[in-house]
Structures are given as structure tokens and as C-alpha cells.
Amino acid sequence: MRVAWPRELNRVPKEVFFREDVFEREMERIYKGPQWxxxxxxxxxxxxxxxxxxxxxxxxxxxxxxxxxxxxxxxxxxxxxxxxxxxxxxxxxxxxxxxxxxxxxxxxxxxxxxxxxxxxxxxxxxxxxxxxxxxxxxxxxxxxxxxxxxxxxxxTYLGDTPDYIARALGGDGRLKLMGYQKVSFATNWKEYSDNEGYHAPLLHGAFRLLQWQGGKGVQFITQDAHKVTAAELGHAPDNGFLNDPSLIQLFDRSRTPESIVVALFPVSLILKHLDVMTIRYAIPRSVDSTEVHYAYYSHVDDSPELALHRLRQASNLLGPSGLISLEDGAVFNRLHVGATSGGTANFQKGVGDLKALRTTLAQNDEAGNLVRWEHYRKLMGFDRE
Ligand code: FES
Ligand SMILES: [Fe+2]
Known part of the structure; x- marks a missing residue:
């Protein structure tokens, strides 16, 4: 199987998003292969x-x-x-x-x-x-x-991610299930998982409105291509556009709100944003379709008020039509439609030296994804031209 993979480290051939033969090899080498x-x-x-x-x-x-x-x-x-x-x-x-x-x-x-x-x-x-x-x-x-x-x-496989998994899941992972939302995106699983921090304040209107950017943040990629982004968020201003501002506020206002995204290779995510704790289990259904199960959790030690607060925030912030993720679904589909034009997807933000991949980046860089792409390319056995 031949894929025209460019020599430049920041370019990814778009044919991998729509070729059936590529999808079949992914199922064998990645999903049935040595991944958790x-x-x-x-x-x-x-x-x-x-x-x-x-x-x-x-x-x-x-x-x-x-x-x-x-x-x-x-x-x-x-x-x-x-x-x-x-x-x-x-x-x-x-x-x-x-x-x-x-x-x-x-x-x-x-x-x-x-x-x-x-x-x-x-x-x-x-x-x-x-x-x-x-x-x-x-x-x-x-x-x-x-x-x-x-x-x-x-x-070993998870590398340095477990501390962030714990932080995303209430500190110790002692959770209760609140419920699920399930959605099917008309996109390839890699377009879904190629989401990054660059777009967050640019695509999502809510990020700007709520002044959620600007705090300290880190992004790193492990040896097995898991990507962690952890960032401090500003307290959302009460600018009067919500009848119930608790939707966008941290329950304990004395703490610093944070966002943690653990993007596990190949496709699933463990996330926290304000008081929302969620795992997005993703299933590649076909070359054109990716199903995602959003599971929302509370913590076993939550007061009834905090559990209710989490429930109110859960899908309203991080669901398929949530304030922070509403626009992603549209972009996943538009990426997939646009991919059929061929050529390459080109990464720029945070790339720096075109001869070396960076595994530690700023929170709003997109270059971290290139480490995942390199991992993918090797697993798939595609040579650079
Ligand atoms: S018992 Fe016959 S297929 Fe399961
Ligand atoms: Fe997004």
C-alpha cells in the first residue's frame, strides 16, 4: 500500500482520511494492535x-x-x-x-x-x-x-499521563456515573482526534466570551503518543448573558478553574473543564463515520449540591452541543469534506524547527499532533517520500 507522505514533518497527506484500504489497515495494525x-x-x-x-x-x-x-x-x-x-x-x-x-x-x-x-x-x-x-x-x-x-x-504504556487522569477524574477516580450522550460524527476518526489547543479560543465563541484563556498551561506528548494539555482558566465574568451563571462557574469559587485534556492514542479522551468530568469513548465505525460516547461522572464524595452542579454543567459545557464543543462537530465534518480535495494538511503553530518534532509545547500549539502523526505513520508502515 502506497501513501504519498511528504518529507516535511509538518505535512500530513489528506488521503489517509478517506481511503478505505488505509482504514482497513488501521483496524488491523492500530485497533487490533498493541494499544490499550x-x-x-x-x-x-x-x-x-x-x-x-x-x-x-x-x-x-x-x-x-x-x-x-x-x-x-x-x-x-x-x-x-x-x-x-x-x-x-x-x-x-x-x-x-x-x-x-x-x-x-x-x-x-x-x-x-x-x-x-x-x-x-x-x-x-x-x-x-x-x-x-x-x-x-x-x-x-x-x-x-x-x-x-x-x-x-x-x-508503562500510559507514561506520565496517570497523574493527569487522576486530576481530571476528581483526584482519585472514585466516581459515579451520571449519564451518557452518544453521537455519530460524519468524519474520519483521525479528524476527530486531531483536535488541539490552537483552535480553542478561535473557533469557540464561548472561550472568548468567558475569557477562559490566558492562564498558565502545559502541553506534552508521551512516547506512546498520548497528548496532555492542562491549563488554568480565568474565572468567567458574570456578564449577564446567562440567567443562571453557575453554568459557567466553578462550584468552589476559592479555587482556580482548570481544563485538563488527556488525549489517549489512538482516539479516546479523558477530560475535565471546571467541574465537568467526562470520558469520551470513540469508535471508528467507517472511514467516514466516528461514534463518540460521552460519559459524565460525579464524585462519590460530592454533596448533593455539587453533584447537581456537575450535572448542570456536564453536557451544557462539554457535550456534543455544549458551549465549549458545539462548533467542533461542524468542523470535524468540514475537515472530512475538505480532505477529498487531496494534497496535505499543514500544521504551523508551535512547529518551530522543521527538522525535529517537539514533545513539550505551549497549550495553544497544534504541533503536538505531529508527534502523534509520526507515531501513526510508523505503526502504519508508511514511508516518507
Ligand atoms: S449458542 Fe450457538 S451461536 Fe451461540
Ligand atoms: Fe474544540
Whole structure:
């Protein structure tokens, strides 16, 4: 497979946004490859038997809290003939029964019984026909899974991001699920994940209106291409345009409001803005379509007032039509339409020396994405011209 990847470090060929063959290779090399993907937070499965369905790239997965309390991830596909086992997004149950021939599994994935088993071949063993487990590890309550046996251990893979994951998730990740919003963007997953700090005060009207920029901030990219942006925000002025200004205020006004964005390679995000804590789980559905599940959380120690405040801010600030993210969806689509013109997407802000990639940047630079693009290019096996 040939992709015309320019020699210049700040240019990315737009053909990678719409080529089907590129998408197929991404599913094999990246999504089924040695990457960890966040698929849930433990609080989404509080009780034994609780489950959630997700996808890792093209592969349907089922995350289950077993009757022993352990959270596991399985392929959501029956080991008999492959029927998808669970179809609802969340639920609870002591057994997982396949509807097709009624094989039944317990919450640890073990096969409990199969109708007609006495007529199966002599060598058939229940022990060999349990659900296919995927490697699963957690960090601050975030459940990660990988489809590859070659993936690094999670702690090494995440590099310096865990402190920021904790900061984004209430300090310690002890959360309660408030709810979800799910949206499908007409864009390629890389156009979705190419979002950066340069655009924030320029695209988003709310950033200007609320004077949210200007504080101290950092941006760095880890060895495995995870990008962290952490910035102090100004207190929003009460300029009278909202009937309820608490929508844009920090609950504890004595603290400094902050924004933390942990953009995990390849596509999902863990974010905090003011009092909103959210994970955006993203699924590449096709070369032209990216589905994002926005999960919003409160903290177990919240007062009822603070929990209500978080609920009010959640989707209103960081949802698909929130004050801070409303315009992104439109741009994701416009990037995708514009990509078909061919040529290259060109990064400029913060690039500096065109001969070296920078892994530490200012919060409003776009050059951090080039480190991710280089990581992507190597994983995909595309040579520069
Ligand atoms: S496919 Fe699941 S029991 Fe047959
Ligand atoms: Fe944005």
C-alpha cells in the first residue's frame, strides 16, 4: 500500500482520511494492535453481574463485573458460531445466554451448559469453550482493554499521563456515573482526534466570551503518543448573558478553574473543564463515520449540591452541543469534506524547527499532533517520500 507522505514533518497527506484500504489497515495494525483502549469506568459497572457493551475498533466487546467482583472484558461474540451476545448498551444479569442455541456462560465467562452437549464430539470440553477474554487493566478506575498480547503493561504504556487522569477524574477516580450522550460524527476518526489547543479560543465563541484563556498551561506528548494539555482558566465574568451563571462557574469559587485534556492514542479522551468530568469513548465505525460516547461522572464524595452542579454543567459545557464543543462537530465534518480535495494538511503553530518534532509545547500549539502523526505513520508502515 502506497501513501504519498511528504518529507516535511509538518505535512500530513489528506488521503489517509478517506481511503478505505488505509482504514482497513488501521483496524488491523492500530485497533487490533498493541494499544490499550479505555472501554468503561468501573463506576459504570457498580454491582456484580453488571455489564456494558463497547467496540474496540471493529471488534464488539463486553465488559462484565464478575460474581467475584473482578471486571473483565470479553469479545462480545459466542464461542459457538459467533452470535453477538449482548446488544443493549448496559445491563445486569447472573448469566450470559446466547439466544441462538442457548449456550449459557457465567459472569466470569465460563461455559456453564450447552443444549445437546452429549452429541458433541468426544473431545469437547466446556473449559475450552468459554468467552474469549481480552487483556484488561485499570488506572484510576478507568478500564482499559487490548486485543493484542504484545501490548506493553498499562502503566508503562500510559507514561506520565496517570497523574493527569487522576486530576481530571476528581483526584482519585472514585466516581459515579451520571449519564451518557452518544453521537455519530460524519468524519474520519483521525479528524476527530486531531483536535488541539490552537483552535480553542478561535473557533469557540464561548472561550472568548468567558475569557477562559490566558492562564498558565502545559502541553506534552508521551512516547506512546498520548497528548496532555492542562491549563488554568480565568474565572468567567458574570456578564449577564446567562440567567443562571453557575453554568459557567466553578462550584468552589476559592479555587482556580482548570481544563485538563488527556488525549489517549489512538482516539479516546479523558477530560475535565471546571467541574465537568467526562470520558469520551470513540469508535471508528467507517472511514467516514466516528461514534463518540460521552460519559459524565460525579464524585462519590460530592454533596448533593455539587453533584447537581456537575450535572448542570456536564453536557451544557462539554457535550456534543455544549458551549465549549458545539462548533467542533461542524468542523470535524468540514475537515472530512475538505480532505477529498487531496494534497496535505499543514500544521504551523508551535512547529518551530522543521527538522525535529517537539514533545513539550505551549497549550495553544497544534504541533503536538505531529508527534502523534509520526507515531501513526510508523505503526502504519508508511514511508516518507
Ligand atoms: S451461536 Fe451461540 S449458542 Fe450457538
Ligand atoms: Fe474544540
Amino acid at each position: 483502549h479505555p472501554v468503561a469506568h468501573e463506576c459504570e459497572l457498580p454491582n456484580r453481574g453488571d455489564y456494558k457493551t463497547m467496540h474496540v475498533g471493529p471488534v464488539p466487546v463486553l465488559i462484565v463485573r464478575g460474581d467475584d467482583g473482578t471486571v473483565r472484558t470479553f469479545e462480545n461474540s459466542c464461542p459457538h458460531r459467533g452470535t453477538q451476545l449482548r446488544t443493549d448498551s448496559r445491563g445486569t444479569g447472573r448469566t450470559i445466554e446466547c439466544p441462538y442455541h442457548r449456550w449459557a456462560f457465567n459472569t466470569r465467562g465460563q461455559l456453564m451448559g450447552a443444549p445437546g452437549v452429549q452429541e458433541f464430539p468426544a473431545g469437547f470440553r466446556k473449559e475450552d469453550n468459554g468467552l474469549k477474554a481480552c487483556r484488561t487493566e485499570t488506572m484510576h478506575g478507568v478500564v482499559f482493554t487490548t486485543l493484542s498480547q504484545d501490548t506493553l503493561d498499562l502503566k
